[in-house]
Amino acid sequence: MSERAIIAASLALFLAGASFPFWRNAARPPRPLDLRLPQGRKECVAPLDYMRTSHGDLLEDWRDRVVHSGERVFTAPDGRVREMSLVRTCLDCHEKAGFCDRCHQYVAVAPDCWSCHADPRSQR
Amino acid sequence: MKITRKAFLALLAVATRAFGKPRPRRMAMVIDLAKCWKDRGCTRCAQACHAAHNVPQIPDRRREIKWIWKERFENAFGEESAVPSVAGAPVPLLCNHCEHPACVKVCPTGATWKRESDGLVMMDEHRCIGCRYCMAACPYGSRSFNWSDPRPFLRTIDPAYPTRTRGVVEKCTFCSERLARGGQPACVEVCPPKAMVFGDAADPSSAVAQLLRARYAFRRKPGLGAGPNVFYLL
Amino acid sequence: MTILAKAMWGSRAYRWWMAALTAASVAGVLLWVRQWNQGLVLTGMSRDVAWGLYVGQFTFFVGVAASAVTVVLPYYLHAWKAFSRVVILGELLAIASIVVSLLFIVVDMGRPDRLLNVLLYPSPSSLMFWDMLALTGYLALNAMLARAALAAEIDGAPPAAWTRAIMLISIPWAVSIHTVTAFLYAGLAGRPFWLTAVMAPRFLASAFATGPALLILLCRAFRYDAGEEALRKLRLVMTYAMTVNVFLALMEVFTAFYSGIPEHAAHYSPWTWLSAGFAAVALAMALGRSRFAPAAVFASLAIDKGVVLIPAGFIPSPAGVVTPYIPTAVELGIVLAIWSVGALLVTVLFRIAIAAQEAEAG
Numbered sequence: 001m002s003e004r005a006i007i008a009a010s011l012a013l014f015l016a017g018a019s020f021p022f023w024r025n026a027a028r029p030p031r032p033l034d035l036r037l038p039q040g041r042k043e044c045v046a047p048l049d050y051m052r053t054s055h056g057d058l059l060e061d062w063r064d065r066v067v068h069s070g071e072r073v074f075t076a077p078d079g080r081v082r083e084m085s086l087v088r089t090c091l092d093c094h095e096k097a098g099f100c101d102r103c104h105q106y107v108a109v110a111p112d113c114w115s116c117h118a119d120p121r122s123q124r
Numbered sequence: 125m126k127i128t129r130k131a132f133l134a135l136l137a138v139a140t141r142a143f144g145k146p147r148p149r150r151m152a153m154v155i156d157l158a159k160c161w162k163d164r165g166c167t168r169c170a171q172a173c174h175a176a177h178n179v180p181q182i183p184d185r186r187r188e189i190k191w192i193w194k195e196r197f198e199n200a201f202g203e204e205s206a207v208p209s210v211a212g213a214p215v216p217l218l219c220n221h222c223e224h225p226a227c228v229k230v231c232p233t234g235a236t237w238k239r240e241s242d243g244l245v246m247m248d249e250h251r252c253i254g255c256r257y258c259m260a261a262c263p264y265g266s267r268s269f270n271w272s273d274p275r276p277f278l279r280t281i282d283p284a285y286p287t288r289t290r291g292v293v294e295k296c297t298f299c300s301e302r303l304a305r306g307g308q309p310a311c312v313e314v315c316p317p318k319a320m321v322f323g324d325a326a327d328p329s330s331a332v333a334q335l336l337r338a339r340y341a342f343r344r345k346p347g348l349g350a351g352p353n354v355f356y357l358l
Numbered sequence: 359m360t361i362l363a364k365a366m367w368g369s370r371a372y373r374w375w376m377a378a379l380t381a382a383s384v385a386g387v388l389l390w391v392r393q394w395n396q397g398l399v400l401t402g403m404s405r406d407v408a409w410g411l412y413v414g415q416f417t418f419f420v421g422v423a424a425s426a427v428t429v430v431l432p433y434y435l436h437a438w439k440a441f442s443r444v445v446i447l448g449e450l451l452a453i454a455s456i457v458v459s460l461l462f463i464v465v466d467m468g469r470p471d472r473l474l475n476v477l478l479y480p481s482p483s484s485l486m487f488w489d490m491l492a493l494t495g496y497l498a499l500n501a502m503l504a505r506a507a508l509a510a511e512i513d514g515a516p517p518a519a520w521t522r523a524i525m526l527i528s529i530p531w532a533v534s535i536h537t538v539t540a541f542l543y544a545g546l547a548g549r550p551f552w553l554t555a556v557m558a559p560r561f562l563a564s565a566f567a568t569g570p571a572l573l574i575l576l577c578r579a580f581r582y583d584a585g586e587e588a589l590r591k592l593r594l595v596m597t598y599a600m601t602v603n604v605f606l607a608l609m610e611v612f613t614a615f616y617s618g619i620p621e622h623a624a625h626y627s628p629w630t631w632l633s634a635g636f637a638a639v640a641l642a643m644a645l646g647r648s649r650f651a652p653a654a655v656f657a658s659l660a661i662d663k664g665v666v667l668i669p670a671g672f673i674p675s676p677a678g679v680v681t682p683y684i685p686t687a688v689e690l691g692i693v694l695a696i697w698s699v700g701a702l703l704v705t706v707l708f709r710i711a712i713a714a715q716e717a718e719a720g
Contacts, residue, residue: 185404195677202621230485232487255467256468263547270397272399290397291468
């Protein structure tokens with residue numbers, strides 16, 4: 001094969017590979033996100049748009065406060081005094097499988113929390 | 125309004141005491157071995173602790189994880205202190221939450237530290253890098269490492285307390301989560317002959333302080349200067 | 359560019375050597391990935407013996423890195439012109455050794471993904487924090503020095519003036535890296551085998567014996583003519599340092615056994631005695647100016663510091679229990695792989711240096 005042909009073929013292969021995510025998703029759109037929202041609860045522990053963007057930061061802040069500062073309680077926007085706990089507060093309303101996992105899978109993130117913190121619903 | 129320097133300083137002292145941080149506590153444990161030895165085969169303390177904290181039961185002794193366990197007297201206190209009356213007797217051992225913890229000194233990430241408010245030597249398994257320097261430093265062998273994923277070795281997981289991952293160190297926490305709710309450590313609560321007493325050694329009215337004033341108590345390797353806070357009565 | 363090309367290509371034997379080292383390194387990466395997934399249970403370490411070969415080899419190679427000072431100091435501070443052809447090799451060896459040491463640390467960690475925590479949460483009370491600073495600083499110093507020296511060699515000009523300042527700093531720094539590493543162990547009240555004031559002096563003595571021994575062996579392997587004078591002086595440094603090392607080891611034996619404190623003597627196992635015996639034999643060979651002395655000195659110290667010292671500190675445990683430590687195949691495979699990475703680095707770096715010198719001479 002001539003040099004030009006090799007270059008052209010390699011370039012084509014590279015472009016095909018690099019653009020794979022785009023045309024694959026166009027051909028087979030991912031399943032729409034179907035989150036099982038908690039029933040009968042109006043408010044989370046912080047405003048919704050904040051939680052959508054920054055619940056990871058909130059949980060890290062909680063972690064440092066509980067583990068390093070020994071603070072365990074905070075006041076939610078609805079005035080209720082809650083415990084800073086992933087399992088006892090967050091998972092009190094949310095289901096891990098129907099809520100947390102579905103969105104995490106959709107955006108392809110794998111948070112490390114679950115290797116230690118167990119889902120109470122799956123233990124029954 | 126004029127105020128003398130002396131009066132001002134006195135006012136400052138009163139205000140600090142009223143509005144400043146409370147006097148730090150010094151949590152300690154006293155184990156009455158005579159009571160403990162009434163039932164030498166008993167392991168209720170270890171069972172309660174390990175169940176409450178999802179401590180895995182690993183059959184390979186080399187990789188076992190234990191927060192509280194029983195060791196023969198001569199192993200706990202040295203061959204030289206094992207007189208015939210106590211030779212072979214099982215002694216409960218746990219993290220001593222030392223006054224001058226070597227593990228805290230050597231930790232390169234601050235994943236273990238001595239809490240100022242009550243003297244507990246805390247553990248942050250989120251931060252631990254698994255270097256095991258703390259295990260090398262501890263003179264008492266109180267710490268365990270997760271050589272592999274602990275979950276396969278847990279028959280039941282209590283979701284109220286996290287498990288740990290492979291690659292981090294863990295140890296007795298004096299049940300800080302129970303203390304936070306005004307409770308006592310699990311081992312202390314469950315001990316059938318009430319051999320374990322837990323409390324603030326810096327508070328003269330506490331049971332621990334009273335015991336330490338009334339009876340002679342000894343500790344493991346006191347000469348090393350670590351200042352262990354687990355005392356033993358005979 | 360031609361210098362680099364000269365370093366990468368060579369005879370058939372050389373290419374087989376590089377292929378074997380690369381294969382071993384790749385195998386090591388795969389083994390480490392297995393260890394990362396399944397945990398350090400794949401090694402022979404235990405609750406009682408929390409550190410093993412990885413930390414031992416780390417300790418040994420910090421010593422090799424520190425040994426660069428044995429050629430740098432006499433050459434730069436005392437004008438030992440005989441070392442003119444080995445100084446660059448000493449610096450390059452230091453670079454490879456530090457890289458190897460750091461690799462041993464990474465494979466020993468339970469959570470290497472959290473490595474940055476050491477930087478994010480500085481802990482000045484921990485010797486590990488200072489060791490991290492000392493080792494990375496030393497790597498940077500030697501990298502700067504070696505690059506400047508090589509560039510100067512290629513250009514045929516003397517090295518830039520600022521390199522002298524860096525070189526002067528690197529001398530006490532070299533001593534400090536191995537002192538800090540000794541402090542990791544020597545400050546632990548709960549480990550009587552390590553709790554000795556002679557730990558740092560012993561480390562330095564054994565390092566100053568290992569380095570020259572290794573340099574002699576490498577000059578032979580690369581068929582590099584360092585000069586008769588240089589080789590003689592290297593043997594001299596090796597012999598004196600080994601004498602001091604064995605002497606200090608005997609001092610420890612005296613203290614442990616004459617004092618009669620059971621806890622101290624209990625750490626002397628058959629392995630400790632075997633290692634000590636080998637060191638004594640190596641010293642005898644060095645004193646007898648045997649041709650095999652450098653290999654014997656290197657091997658005996660690799661065993662004494664790199665294999666025996668660390669587990670011996672843990673056996674028996676604080677509770678007096680003996681838990682044997684037997685490295686597993688995975689552990690040995692990873693150790694071999696890291697050695698291969700070091701050998702690869704040494705091969706490439708030495709060939710560059712030698713090619714640069716030949717180019718300048720030609």
